Amino acid sequence: MTDRITKGIVFAGCSFTWGSGLWYYSKLPTIIEQTGQSFHTQKMNISHIDYMKSVRFPRIVANHFNTFEIVNPNNGGSNETMLEWWKNCFTNGVRGYKAFDSIYPHLDYNEISYFVVQLTHWHRNNFTLNYNNEEIKKELCGWIDEHNPINSILMQWLSDNDMGVEDFISNEIIKNIKSIKEFLQHLETFNIKTILFTWTPEYIDFIESDKWLKDRFIQFNYKNTNYNCLESLMNENKELMIKYDFENLENPADDEHPSIGCHKLIAKHIINKINIYESKG
Amino acid sequence: MKAKDDKVIKGIIFAGCSFTWGQGLYYYSNMKTLKEPEPNQYDVTLVNDAHKNFRKTLYYPRLVANHFDTFEVVKIQNGGAEATSIDYLKVAFGLMGPNSNYVLEKYNFNEIEYIIFQTSQPQRNTYYYDYVNKDGSIDKNCEYRLFCPETHDKFYRYLVKQKKLIFDDWWKEHCKDWFQKIKKELEFYESKGIKTLILNWEIEYLPFIKNDEWMHDRLITFEYNNKTYDCIRTMMNENIHLHINSDYEHFEIPPQDHHPSKECHRIMADAVIKKIKETKNKKIRYESKLI
Numbered sequence: 001m002t003d004r005i006t007k008g009i010v011f012a013g014c015s016f017t018w019g020s021g022l023w024y025y026s027k028l029p030t031i032i033e034q035t036g037q038s039f040h041t042q043k044m045n046i047s048h049i050d051y052m053k054s055v056r057f058p059r060i061v062a063n064h065f066n067t068f069e070i071v072n073p074n075n076g077g078s079n080e081t082m083l084e085w086w087k088n089c090f091t092n093g094v095r096g097y098k099a100f101d102s103i104y105p106h107l108d109y110n111e112i113s114y115f116v117v118q119l120t121h122w123h124r125n126n127f128t129l130n131y132n133n134e135e136i137k138k139e140l141c142g143w144i145d146e147h148n149p150i151n152s153i154l155m156q157w158l159s160d161n162d163m164g165v166e167d168f169i170s171n172e173i174i175k176n177i178k179s180i181k182e183f184l185q186h187l188e189t190f191n192i193k194t195i196l197f198t199w200t201p202e203y204i205d206f207i208e209s210d211k212w213l214k215d216r217f218i219q220f221n222y223k224n225t226n227y228n229c230l231e232s233l234m235n236e237n238k239e240l241m242i243k244y245d246f247e248n249l250e251n252p253a254d255d256e257h258p259s260i261g262c263h264k265l266i267a268k269h270i271i272n273k274i275n276i277y278e279s280k281g
Numbered sequence: 282m283k284a285k286d287d288k289v290i291k292g293i294i295f296a297g298c299s300f301t302w303g304q305g306l307y308y309y310s311n312m313k314t315l316k317e318p319e320p321n322q323y324d325v326t327l328v329n330d331a332h333k334n335f336r337k338t339l340y341y342p343r344l345v346a347n348h349f350d351t352f353e354v355v356k357i358q359n360g361g362a363e364a365t366s367i368d369y370l371k372v373a374f375g376l377m378g379p380n381s382n383y384v385l386e387k388y389n390f391n392e393i394e395y396i397i398f399q400t401s402q403p404q405r406n407t408y409y410y411d412y413v414n415k416d417g418s419i420d421k422n423c424e425y426r427l428f429c430p431e432t433h434d435k436f437y438r439y440l441v442k443q444k445k446l447i448f449d450d451w452w453k454e455h456c457k458d459w460f461q462k463i464k465k466e467l468e469f470y471e472s473k474g475i476k477t478l479i480l481n482w483e484i485e486y487l488p489f490i491k492n493d494e495w496m497h498d499r500l501i502t503f504e505y506n507n508k509t510y511d512c513i514r515t516m517m518n519e520n521i522h523l524h525i526n527s528d529y530e531h532f533e534i535p536p537q538d539h540h541p542s543k544e545c546h547r548i549m550a551d552a553v554i555k556k557i558k559e560t561k562n563k564k565i566r567y568e569s570k571l572i
Contacts, residue, residue: 006310008331026290029391046386047292047393050352063347068334110313111331 007111008068010089011058012082013118015039016199016230018075019056021242021257023048024249033253039075055260058116060267065274067113070105078124078139079176082117083183109190114277116270117180118230119198122173129157140172177203181213195273197266199230218269234262291392294354294373294475295342296366297399299323300482300513302359303340303546305525305538307332320537321526323359339543342397344550349557351394358382362405363459366398367466374473390473397501397553398467399480403456404428412439460489464496478556480549481512501556505548517545 011017020039023031028051032043053059053071062069072085091106123140130136131153143154144165158168184194197218198204207213220227222240227233238244240262242255258266295301304323308315312331318324328336337343337355346353356369371377375387408425412435425436440446446454463486467477480501481487490496490511503510505523510516521527523545525538541549 006335007312008334028291030389045389045392047352047388050292050354051290054346054352055350062338066338068331068338070330070334105330105334107331108314108329111329 006067007113008070008107009058009062009065009114009116010070010086010107010112011061011116011118012072012086014078014082014120014124014199015076016120016258017056017058017071017118019052019058019263020075021253021255022052022055022260022263024242024253024255025055025260026051034255036254037256055263057263057267057270060264061116061270061274064267064271070107070112077120078126079120079122079180080125082120083179086115087183109187109192112187112192114193114195114274115184115187116195117184117197119177119180119196119200119203121200122176122202125172125176127172129154131157144169173202174206177206177213181210184216185212193274193277195270197230197269198228201229201231204228218273220265220269222265230258230262230266234258240265290349290351291394292352292354292388293342293346293349293395293397294370294388294393295345295397295399296356296370297397297480298361298366298401298405298482299359300401300541301340301342301355301397301399301480303336303342303540304359305536305540306336306339306543306546308525308536308538309339309531309543310335317536321539325359328359339546341546341550341553344547345397345553345557348550348554354384354388354393356383357385362401363403363463364406366401367462370396370466370470374470390470390475393475395557396467396470396475396477397480398463398477400463400482400486402483403452403459403485406455406459408436408455410436410439410444413443456485457489460486460493460496464493467499468495476560478553478560480553483514484512487512501552503548503552504555513541513545513549516548517541523548 021034023044024033026048028047030045031048034040034043056071058069058071070089072082074085077085089105089107090109121141123144125140126137127140127143128135128137136153138151143151145151154168158165163171180196184196187194194216195218196207196213196216197220198207207217217228220230220233222233222237225236227236234240234256239247240259242249242257242259243252245252245259245261248260307328310332312335314329315332316327318327340355342353342355354373356366361369365383368377368380369383372380372383373388374390379385404427409422410425412420412423414420423435423439424432425439426432437448440448440451444451463479467479470477477499478501479490479496479499481490490500500511503513503516505516505520508519510519517523522530523542525532525540525542526535528535528542528544531543
């Protein structure tokens with residue numbers, strides 16, 4: 001046998017990595033359009049999911065390297081739930097074996113070559129505070145609502161802790177990205193190479209100032225312009241959203257997730273990054 | 282939402298035994314976590330998630346699906362025979378109650394373009410018969426299973442005394458019976474608008490397939506080293522390196538596993554792809570004889 005070991009690639013992220021909306025490209029007769037950005041599993045079936053898996057960027061990358069991809073089977077999530085899920089997957093056989101293809105893979109560190117993480121909105125993480133001797137846990141977007149800028153309990157807590165809103169937000173974003181970095185560094189101690197890119201822009205300043213993260217960070221080049229997050233890439237090139245992909249869909253669904261072309265573009269950049277790693281040995 | 286072109290991308294269901302499941306392909310990963318079972322055995326506890334995921338990147342169903350930019354559906358559990366393949370298809374289309382060994386969810390007929398039915402070994406299909414005892418009482422639904430010696434004696438008595446057949450004649454009848462069952466199933470799915478093709482492993486079904494135009498139209502043949510084969514068995518016997526256990530190109534000491542090698546899966550995939558393309562260009566009779 002050759003010495004070459006073919007290991008898998010883990011893709012961690014939210015609905016962008018999962019491939020939300022890609023089923024519209026199948027044109028299967030059973031497709032039911034979702035309303036806006038909502039996602040109702042009862043409108044979906046297994047064929048839609050199977051098709052989506054066959055065209056999303058994790059499969060494109062894995063096929064390119066003749067290996068397999070592992071993606072969380074659940075749609076969506078925060079950076080926090082993503083970390084929790086993947087930490088539990090690396091069991092190295094401790095929990096034993098499940099007889100059938102399960103939705104919860106049991107992975108050994110030496111079965112994985114790359115861990116590719118797509119960052120999502122910071123305010124999807126939870127924040128817990130103590131108020132009147134009661135622990136209150138909420139998603140950050142619940143504490144800091146777009147329409148009601150700040151929750152009164154949080155306001156009181158900030159005041160008690162002598163902290164401004166801006167500092168609070170900044171701290172949470174840094175905590176968020178630091179927890180990702182910590183996990184990626186943990187994986188690298190097991191010889192798993194790590195790559196990251198981001199949907200939303202709020203982490204970019206921190207990443208740019210951190211050489212370790214910057215070395216692993218993917219920027220996107222599209223039509224001769226560089227973009228450091230998917231949000232700016234897609235906002236400036238609307239065809240990279242399903243809802244504006246008039247090249248492939250006549251009346252596209254009202255879905256702002258990455259189009260099939262955007263998935264190909266993301267795959268291309270990940271492949272390039274992996275090729276750079278591999279050429280360095 | 283309205284599609285810009287008429288091309289509907291439907292899935293392909295593959296039914297078969299360990300040949301379709303891709304047993305042994307995980308050995309090509311060279312992962313440290315690989316463990317070999319006893320020679321030519323399959324130990325479910327030794328095949329973990331990463332092995333199974335890697336196996337899927339090399340098995341012919343994925344190679345075919347990738348070629349057509351679509352998805353493949355394959356039975357979850359390894360192994361099986363015609364009987365389990367027929368049941369698996371029923372479960373997959375919701376015609377039978379759920380079975381988590383087969384598939385976890387139901388598919389609609391109009392979401393599947395092709396069924397690729399890989400035949401296995403007729404002897405794996407249990408034979409059921411009613412046995413008349415000396416006192417005239419009847420033992421209903423007695424089983425004859427080749428791999429289960431305790432079922433043999435009674436069955437042989439049944440053959441001689443009731444059926445009045447020698448084993449070889451019964452065997453032909455058994456193969457013909459399963460051939461007809463396969464055909465009936467395929468005709469049913471074609472009546473639902475799904476095209477069907479047959480990938481044949483063993484030689485037993487070949488005489489029946491060749492004598493049946495409808496089935497013969499759907500038979501997939503294999504091209505290898507300037508020869509054409511109509512069953513996997515013959516191709517692998519004549520090209521021993523197409524077994525994992527003789528694949529010295531990839532292994533210094535090959536695993537003791539007789540299943541199709543990585544190259545063999547590529548050959549099978551190419552054969553399926555070619556047949557699918559032919560069926561799109563040629564006029565194959567896809568009308569159903571069922572009412």
